[in-house]
Amino acid sequence: MRSPFPKVSRYRRIVTVGPRHSGKSVLLSSILDHLRKNPDRFLGTNEGWTSHSVHPYPADLPEIPLDRILREASEEALWPEITVKPAALRFRAAHPKPWKRDLTLDFIDFPGENIADFLGAGDYESWSNAIFNLYPDHLDPDSVKGITNLREMIGKNSPAQEIADHYAQMMIEATRRGRYLTSPATLCTRVFEPDHRVANEDFAPVPTSLQTTTSETGSYFGEKFRQYHEQRIRPLERLLAEADALVIPIDVGWILSGGPPLLRDQHALLSAIGSLLARIDTIWSRMASFLGRSFTPLDDAFFPGRLRSVVLCATKIDLFRPEDRSLLEDLVRRIAEPIFRGAGLHGIKVLFTACSAIRSTTDHESKPGYLRGFRSGQPVEIAPPKLPDEWPDRWDPKDYQFPRLDPRVSRHGLYPPAHIHLDRLVRSILES
Numbered sequence: 001m002r003s004p005f006p007k008v009s010r011y012r013r014i015v016t017v018g019p020r021h022s023g024k025s026v027l028l029s030s031i032l033d034h035l036r037k038n039p040d041r042f043l044g045t046n047e048g049w050t051s052h053s054v055h056p057y058p059a060d061l062p063e064i065p066l067d068r069i070l071r072e073a074s075e076e077a078l079w080p081e082i083t084v085k086p087a088a089l090r091f092r093a094a095h096p097k098p099w100k101r102d103l104t105l106d107f108i109d110f111p112g113e114n115i116a117d118f119l120g121a122g123d124y125e126s127w128s129n130a131i132f133n134l135y136p137d138h139l140d141p142d143s144v145k146g147i148t149n150l151r152e153m154i155g156k157n158s159p160a161q162e163i164a165d166h167y168a169q170m171m172i173e174a175t176r177r178g179r180y181l182t183s184p185a186t187l188c189t190r191v192f193e194p195d196h197r198v199a200n201e202d203f204a205p206v207p208t209s210l211q212t213t214t215s216e217t218g219s220y221f222g223e224k225f226r227q228y229h230e231q232r233i234r235p236l237e238r239l240l241a242e243a244d245a246l247v248i249p250i251d252v253g254w255i256l257s258g259g260p261p262l263l264r265d266q267h268a269l270l271s272a273i274g275s276l277l278a279r280i281d282t283i284w285s286r287m288a289s290f291l292g293r294s295f296t297p298l299d300d301a302f303f304p305g306r307l308r309s310v311v312l313c314a315t316k317i318d319l320f321r322p323e324d325r326s327l328l329e330d331l332v333r334r335i336a337e338p339i340f341r342g343a344g345l346h347g348i349k350v351l352f353t354a355c356s357a358i359r360s361t362t363d364h365e366s367k368p369g370y371l372r373g374f375r376s377g378q379p380v381e382i383a384p385p386k387l388p389d390e391w392p393d394r395w396d397p398k399d400y401q402f403p404r405l406d407p408r409v410s411r412h413g414l415y416p417p418a419h420i421h422l423d424r425l426v427r428s429i430l431e432s
């Protein structure tokens, strides 16, 4: 029997945020497909939901192209394209008992390249100093050369456009080397589309030590930075600050295969997210969230969330040896300190997990340490490198190359993608 009263849903807004290529879009696509196909099984419940399906997110964000992602994975063995704009999708499940709450979960996919823009917390001088301190790494000689040239150009008062061009070129090259600190993030796109330009992205860092000699260039870039931040980054920061849960995927294989500079980058990005968490105005959020969601008939998506948990998740664990997979959570824990610091201020829970959202391998039954998978449709056997149980001080990236394999998704679409421990991630969010 249908209840004559509108039912109140249990609601959570879950936002994935992590560096580019860390596995956010794959993660959300798989979660959404599992939920819409069999929520009880995925959530480990026995509610007998009467309907369970995905819907457009009611607020102003484009849809996650869920069906396209899954179809391209199953038919063409393609992984999703990079995300350049936030996208969202809603999952709803109706409870058969009129007195029990329905479940509404909103998922927002965040464009990974933008996290580097959080450095400096919106302040041009802090951002400039952060780039000059963090980017040059002697294990990545091109970064040192690039920054030295930049410093010289600023010192001899080269024209602002020349400085901005040099900086842009240096960051585009860094993106090709896998470095994460490309800011402004729009420069990442120039790797694929060299003519790509957006308003106010032509700025370069001028650190405090060089400000006196070149105050004009500094204030010119500072103004562009301020506008870029206001138009492009502030709305993204708000998206994170107003979530109920954040999922931060970490791709340990990418870091190991890129070398120690990538580990430093990753740590810097986590610090930037940690400082954002510390800046969140939770008292206002909590009040607005409680009042809006409880006392108005408007959709919950229109009110800020109450950030309760941040989950740091090692992704793509199907690419590691089965016996190494338990090490991943610990490796992530070792770099999570900035998140603990930011979250701790507001009593936000920090959780850890490791998963594979869409498997591309199966364990080899007869050869220990080997995995089976497909590359361009052809079956292959691979022996993934052994994982260290601590982050080494130095390592040779050549020793940690992980192959890119085809995603395995059933062609007929009857079953959601095979995964490892993805359900734990969602359950931990719902329990917090």
Ligand SMILES: Nc1nc2c(ncn2[C@@H]2O[C@H](COP(=O)(O)OP(=O)(O)OP(=O)(O)O)[C@@H](O)[C@H]2O)c(=O)[nH]1
Residues within 6 Å of the ligand: 018, 019, 020, 021, 022, 023, 024, 025, 026, 027, 079, 080, 081, 082, 083, 084, 110, 111, 112, 113, 315, 316, 317, 318, 319, 355, 356, 357, 358, 359, 360, 361, 404, 405
């Ligand atoms: N084997 C395996 N590979 C994965 C898995 N998840 C992601 N990948 C790989 O990681 C790549 C990046 O995944 P995405 O989900 O597109 O990454 P993203 O974090 O959304 O990246 P941006 O959109 O650039 O921010 C994919 O193209 C796959 O090659 C997984 O569970 N298993």
Ligand SMILES: [Mg+2]
Residues within 6 Å of the ligand: 024, 025, 026, 080, 081, 082, 083, 109, 111, 112
């Ligand atoms: Mg993506």
